[in-house]
Amino acid sequence: MNRFHSDQYFKNNSIRIADICLVKYLIYGQDVLTTIQEHLDQPHLFQFILQAGRTFKGTYDNEGRKYNKINRVFASRKDGRTLYKKRMDNGLVRFPDTPDNMLVWNDECGKLDNFSQQIDINFYYQLAKNRIERWTAI
DSSP: OTTSSSOOTTSOOTTHHHHHHHHHHHHHOOOHHHHHHHTTTOGGGTOEEEEOOTTEEEEEETTSOEEOSEEEEEEBSSSOBOEEEEETTSOEEEOTTOOSSEEEOOSOGGGOTTHHHHBOHHHHHHHHHHHHHHHHOO
């Protein structure tokens, strides 16, 4: 929840939309879908920052192609890639809480055209709803 108010430089800005949905739901009673729709003009809030640490060989997709050590991805409604961390023994490990279909975008978020048509809004909706359930479970 500490990522609700503003962009935090040098902090983890991965999937901030989930934190924003959580706070707006708990404090203001705002519907998750409404919050998501209000922020579709801010792609950086929806990004996953995936990093394969130094104990891994790197980041690879489901077809064996190598990617950067750190990647920006979004949940994609179209056929996308699934990125994995490759262990030193060549085993693949999923990044936690990531979508099956990923749009890999390692350029500036502002250059991403037709963002709202490319991302899987339902994935972000379900992710936010799961976080709300964890916060409100007794």
